[in-house]
Amino acid sequence: MLRIEGVSRRYGNTTVLDSVSLALDAGSVTAVVGENGAGKTTLIKSVVGLIKFEGTITVGGVDVARKGKDTRRMIGYLPQIPAFHGDLSVRETALLYAALKRVEGPAAHKRIEQVGLGDHVDKKVAALSGGMRQRLGLAIALLADPPLLILDEPAASLDTRARLELRELVKDQRGAGKAILLSTHWIEDVPYIADHALVLDHGKAAFQGPALALAASGVTGSRLFLRLNGSSPDAIHVLESTSVASDITRSGDWIILTCVAADKARVVEALVRAGVHILDFRVEEASIDASALKVHAADGARQ
C-alpha cells in the first residue's frame, strides 16, 4: 500500500531525513518512533505530500510527488496538532472536508458520532478542547474510509481512556484491512498498537523490524517513581534481586528506578508479591537508547 524508498529531506545544510525506506502492506501497522526532531513528522508530511522530498514515495502504486491529489484520496491523515477553522461548527467542519473527499453528509455525521462528538455538532471548533479537536481530526481522517491511515502522534492530546480507545480503533482499522502508519513517542504503546516499528534517530533509520523485537531489545526505558509505606530498604532489596530494574535510588518516600518500558508491570508485581505496600506511583515518558539501537540495527544487518 505504501512504499517509501530512499527518502531524504534537507533544510540548508541540515539533514532532517536521511535516505529512509519503508514498506507498509494492507492490514498492518507500522509505528514511527523517535525523539523530538528525529524526523517523524517530516517523514509523515512527505507521505501526505505536504513537503518536498528527495526519493520516491508511492501510495497504492501512485507517485506522491507527481499525483499528490490522487494519493491523498487514498489517505486519511491526522496531524499532530489538528487545526481547523475556529469559526465553523463541528458539523460545518465535517461537511467541508466531506465535500472535499466526496463523502455524503450522512456518512460524515456517522463518523462524528463514531468518535463521540455527536452531542457537540453545533459547537464551534474554537470551543472544543484539545482532545475533542483530536477526535474531530480522527473523524475527518476516517471520513472516506481510506485504505491508508496516517496518524501523527495520535495519542498526544488524549487522556488514558481515550488512548485505550485509540488502541482499539487502530486494531479495528487494521482488522478491516487498512494500512496504518503512525508516529508516537509513547514507546510502551508500540508492541500493543503496531506490527512493525521504525525508529528514527537524527533522520536516520536506527531500527526497523517487528515491534515486539523493539520492545524485547531492551533499548526502550521508563523511569518509575514509587512512593512506598515505610518499607524502602526491603523494597530496594526486592528490586535489586529482580533483573528488570536498574539505577535504583531513594529520594525521601520515593524510590526511583529505570526499567525496560515493557517491564514496568513486572517491577510492581515483584514488590506486591514481596508484601511491599505501594502508596503511589508515577511513570516518566519512556526514552530510547539510540546508541544501543544502532548496534541492534547493525546486528540485524549482519544477520
Next chain:
Amino acid sequence: MNAIVIVARKELRDAIRSRWLIAFAITFAALALVISRVQSDSGGLGEQGFNRTTAGLINLCLLLVPLLSLILGAGAISGERERGTLATLLSQPITSTELLLGKYLGLTVAVWGALAAGFGGAGLLVSLVEPFTDIGHYLFFVVLSAALACAMLSAGLFVSVLSDNRAKALGAAILLWFFLVLAYDLGAIALALAVASSGRALTAVAVLNPVEAIRIIAVMSLEPDLEILGPLGAYLTERLGTAKAATLLGGAVAAWTVAPLAAAAYFLRNQDA
C-alpha cells in the same frame, strides 16, 4: 462538487459572515448616495446626473476598491498558514492551485457582491427619486471597479503566498496599496520623464499600474477631455486613439489579474505546507 467550487463557497460564506464586506457595501452605497445628492443640489440629476455621480465616484473608488481587495487577498493564504489550516486543507484531495483558485473565486464573488449591493442599491434609490437616461456610464464604472477588484485580489493573493503570517501580508498589502494608489502617479511619471521622456516610457507607466489603467479607462468613457485624462491618458488617446488605448489598458488590467495569480500558484506549489 469541484474542489475549487467547494473552497470558493467556503470563502464566500466567510466573507458574508465577516463585517468587513458588509461595511464596504454600506460605504459604497453611502458614497454613491452622498455624491449623487451633492450633484443633485448643484443642478439636478436628470440626463447628466449619473454621469456626474460616476465622475465623482471614480477617485474615491480608486482608493477603496484596491484597499479592500488587497487586504482580503493578502489574508487569504497567510491567514490559513497562521492558523495551521493550510496544511489541513492541503492534506485533502485538492491541489494547491485548486485551493488558490477557489479562494480567488470566492473572494472575487464576495467583492463583486459588495460592489453590486453598494452601488446597485444606491443606483436604484437614486433612480427612484429622479428618472435618469444615462445609467450606462454608471454601470460601466461598476464593471471597471469589479475588474480592478480582480487585479488587486490577484496581487493580494500573491503577497499572501509569499508572507509567513497574516500581519506581514497585511503590511505588504498596505504598502503596495500606498505605492499603486498614492505614490505611483508622481513617482512613476517623474521617473519616466527623467529616464526617458519617450512615448514608450509613458505607455509603460500607464500599463504597469492597474489602478492608473482603470482610472484612464473610466475617464475616457465619460468625457475624453485631455485635462481630466491627465498626462498619461492624454498621451495614450492622442497617440493610439480611444479604442486602441482602451484595449491596451484593458489588456494591462487582464495581465495584472492573471500574472500575479499564476505566480502565486507557482510559489504555493513549491512551498512546504
